[in-house]
Amino acid sequence: MNRMRNLFIGFFATFICSWLGLVLAPHIQFGGLKEYLNEDDNQYLPPARTGLAERGSQVYAANGCIYCHTQQVRPAHQGYDLARGWGARRTVARDYIHDRPHFLGTMRTGPDLTNIGHRQNSVAWHHKHLFAPATVSKGSIMPPFRYLYRKQRIVGAPSPDALQIEGPDAPEPGFEIVPTEDAKALVAYLVSLNRMYPLPEAPVDQ
Amino acid sequence: MPPPTDAAERAYIDRSCRAPVLFFFGSALFWLLVGTFFALVTSIKLHDPEFMTRAPLPDVAKFQAGGSLNANPISMQDVGFLTFGRFRASHLNAVAYGWASSAAIGVGVWLMARLCRVPLRRPALVTTAGVLWNIGIAVGIAGILAGQSTSVEWLEFPPYAALIIGIAYAMIAVWAVDMFASRQCDHVYVTLWYVLAAFFWFPWLYATANILILLKPVQGSVQAIVNWWFGHNVLGLWFTPIGIGAAYYMIPKVIGRPIHSYYLSAIGFWSLALFYSWNGGHHLIGGPLPAWVITASIVASVMMVIPVVVTAVNHHMTMRGHFGMLRYSPTLRFIVFGAMSYTLVSLQGSSMAIRSLNKISHFTHYTIGHAHFGLYAFFTMVMFGCMYYIVPRLCGCEWRSAYLIRLHFWAAAYGIFFMIIALTVGGLVQGLMLADPAKDFVGEIVPMTRPYLVGRSLSGVLLSIGHVVFAYHFILMVLQLGRREGGPVYFNPVEAEVRP
Numbered sequence: 001m002n003r004m005r006n007l008f009i010g011f012f013a014t015f016i017c018s019w020l021g022l023v024l025a026p027h028i029q030f031g032g033l034k035e036y037l038n039e040d041d042n043q044y045l046p047p048a049r050t051g052l053a054e055r056g057s058q059v060y061a062a063n064g065c066i067y068c069h070t071q072q073v074r075p076a077h078q079g080y081d082l083a084r085g086w087g088a089r090r091t092v093a094r095d096y097i098h099d100r101p102h103f104l105g106t107m108r109t110g111p112d113l114t115n116i117g118h119r120q121n122s123v124a125w126h127h128k129h130l131f132a133p134a135t136v137s138k139g140s141i142m143p144p145f146r147y148l149y150r151k152q153r154i155v156g157a158p159s160p161d162a163l164q165i166e167g168p169d170a171p172e173p174g175f176e177i178v179p180t181e182d183a184k185a186l187v188a189y190l191v192s193l194n195r196m197y198p199l200p201e202a203p204v205d206q
Numbered sequence: 207m208p209p210p211t212d213a214a215e216r217a218y219i220d221r222s223c224r225a226p227v228l229f230f231f232g233s234a235l236f237w238l239l240v241g242t243f244f245a246l247v248t249s250i251k252l253h254d255p256e257f258m259t260r261a262p263l264p265d266v267a268k269f270q271a272g273g274s275l276n277a278n279p280i281s282m283q284d285v286g287f288l289t290f291g292r293f294r295a296s297h298l299n300a301v302a303y304g305w306a307s308s309a310a311i312g313v314g315v316w317l318m319a320r321l322c323r324v325p326l327r328r329p330a331l332v333t334t335a336g337v338l339w340n341i342g343i344a345v346g347i348a349g350i351l352a353g354q355s356t357s358v359e360w361l362e363f364p365p366y367a368a369l370i371i372g373i374a375y376a377m378i379a380v381w382a383v384d385m386f387a388s389r390q391c392d393h394v395y396v397t398l399w400y401v402l403a404a405f406f407w408f409p410w411l412y413a414t415a416n417i418l419i420l421l422k423p424v425q426g427s428v429q430a431i432v433n434w435w436f437g438h439n440v441l442g443l444w445f446t447p448i449g450i451g452a453a454y455y456m457i458p459k460v461i462g463r464p465i466h467s468y469y470l471s472a473i474g475f476w477s478l479a480l481f482y483s484w485n486g487g488h489h490l491i492g493g494p495l496p497a498w499v500i501t502a503s504i505v506a507s508v509m510m511v512i513p514v515v516v517t518a519v520n521h522h523m524t525m526r527g528h529f530g531m532l533r534y535s536p537t538l539r540f541i542v543f544g545a546m547s548y549t550l551v552s553l554q555g556s557s558m559a560i561r562s563l564n565k566i567s568h569f570t571h572y573t574i575g576h577a578h579f580g581l582y583a584f585f586t587m588v589m590f591g592c593m594y595y596i597v598p599r600l601c602g603c604e605w606r607s608a609y610l611i612r613l614h615f616w617a618a619a620y621g622i623f624f625m626i627i628a629l630t631v632g633g634l635v636q637g638l639m640l641a642d643p644a645k646d647f648v649g650e651i652v653p654m655t656r657p658y659l660v661g662r663s664l665s666g667v668l669l670s671i672g673h674v675v676f677a678y679h680f681i682l683m684v685l686q687l688g689r690r691e692g693g694p695v696y697f698n699p700v701e702a703e704v705r706p
Binding site: 004007008010011014015017018019021022023025026027029030031032033060061062063064065066067070072074075078079080081083084085090091092093095096097098099100101102103104105106107108109110111133137138139140141142143144145146147148150151152153175 | 251252253255256259267284285286289290291292294295353354355356357358359386387394399402403406407410414418419420423424425426427428429430431432433435439443476479480483484486487489490491492493494495496499502503561565568569570573574640641642643647648649652653655656
């Protein structure tokens with residue numbers, strides 16, 4: 001093994017094995033999945049995201065949501081995910097074809113968000129939760145995302161999307177808290193997270 | 207031409223490494239301090255979310271509402287760059303690329319020169335790569351704090367920063383091949399295999415992952431497996447070979463006897479290369495991928511028992527009869543602590559890949575504990591040990607104080623021990639409670655984990671003390687303020703005198 005060429009052939013051969021197995025083969029096998037057309041209601045699954053929700057996924061990325069929240073539901077034999085009501089079925093590769101980057105995550109300091117838009121679809125709730133998590137979720141250790149909101153003086157009538165905040169986080173009289181474009185996009189993304197639909201490879205048990 | 211005697215030849219080679227290796231060590235320690243700061247703040251934020259969320263800025267709303275700056279002076283405002291998610295990513299990248307990789311390059315460069323038995327070739331190339339490397343990391347961390355993180359674990363740096371780092375790394379790889387081609391040694395020692403392979407593998411990994419996830423993204427689930435093929439190989443094919451290679455060099459060097467078995471070291475190396483590279487899929491057990499990908503990775507993870515046990519036996523048999531030297535040699539104490547941790551953390555890793563255990567440990571602090579076990583108790587401790595050996599040979603003076611080294615060792619050893627305990631126990635309880643759907647997530651599980659997270663922050667304070675002490679000691683050495691007489695620094699000089 002003292003010859004340089006032999007050593008490098010060895011380095012290359014061992015490494016290329018894993019590259020072929022864990023990079024190339026998966027890409028060939030499930031790297032070109034298409035949406036599934038549900039004949040009953042003529043809907044493509046998974047549905048494409050709106051522009052605002054797509055932008056929201058970038059806010060999700062920029063602020064590191066993945067460090068505490070997963071977006072994957074494991075099958076019943078591989079964990080408690082279904083028992084906790086985090087989904088109607090396990091998630092499969094096709095569920096993620098619109099995701100750039102992927103947000104599967106590795107940590108559950110907070111709950112899984114695969115179907116958060118199904119569990120909680122109130123835009124007002126999400127804004128309040130992002131602004132002051134513990135006010136709507138007692139005991140939460142989620143960081144407050146107040147910097148995604150803006151305090152402004154009320155001119156005339158209060159803004160329709162102003163947050164209904166009481167207590168220590170409330171603004172001074174004459175001022176209101178409104179979401180920035182980033183906050184609106186993030187909430188649009190969160191309420192769009194809904195993978196409850198059945199797929200041929202992942203049916204929903206009735 | 208190198209001078210004729212062995213000792214003089216080594217001194218000559220060491221001198222040739224001086225500027226580039228000290229540059230990499232210095233920047234490594236700088237990023238270690240930066241990364242430690244991010245780590246502590248991140249850790250505190252996890253149990254106290256209101257900690258450091260605001261920075262002093264003008265109150266824009268009041269200003270716009272007609273106030274003057276004088277009437278509304280600077281007040282504390284919420285800012286994005288202080289948020290948990292950005293600090294968490296900054297911590298990982300500062301310690302993984304800033305600290306651990308810079309230390310690995312510094313140690314690897316020095317080992318290459320020593321083992322090829324030639325003075326460092328093209329020192330300017332190595333130093334230039336080091337400067338670029340630091341620029342890349344600084345730009346990358348600034349990008350993350352500004353909200354441009356890619357949100358892909360281990361690859362958070364925005365593409366423009368990744369490009370700078372990739373170029374710097376390619377320069378090191380070219381240098382390593384050139385250095386190896388001009389070697390003067392008859393025998394290629396196993397450490398050289400490890401270092402050379404690591405220098406060859408990492409640029410390939412880094413380029414592939416950046417291209418397939420960020421520049422020309424593949425589909426979501428394929429991104430995930432590429433992500434973890436890369437993420438696990440940063441550990442398996444970059445940090446581990448450098449750490450193991452360094453231990454293979456330092457242990458025989460310090461105790462003054464050859465390695466127990468060359469045959470075992472060859473098995474250990476090639477089985478590591480073959481199995482470790484397949485481990486990545488065990489981060490996705492239960493995830494949205496075909497079962498074969500996951501199963502292949504689980505098999506490879508369990509097969510890792512072979513290289514780990516082989517290496518452990520080889521190191522142990524080499525050390526046998528010389529464990530008493532741990533009482534006085536700083537280098538040996540750090541390296542053996544690291545080598546033993548490698549065995550333990552790798553066996554733990556193999557067990558975590560088994561589906562029935564992974565079901566509980568996945569997605570909990572248990573995994574975070576495992577990551578720190580590997581990157582700190584193994585790799586970082588080995589790097590500290592190497593630096594205690596190498597720096598005096600580059601600076602031409604000895605470490606100033608055995609007390610400071612002892613303080614560093616015990617702060618690091620106790621700190622990482624308590625951190626692993628807090629995260630492992632906390633993670634297990636968390637996993638078991640999650641498995642019971644009757645336990646409320648925010649109401650029961652989150653409050654249960656908080657004391658463990660506070661414990662982790664406290665252990666982090668211990669680690670920080672060790673880092674500050676070591677950085678201070680290193681600065682004294684670079685400023686040529688080390689000791690010039692009395693020989694090397696030992697923990698217990700009296701025992702060192704009567705060594706067999």
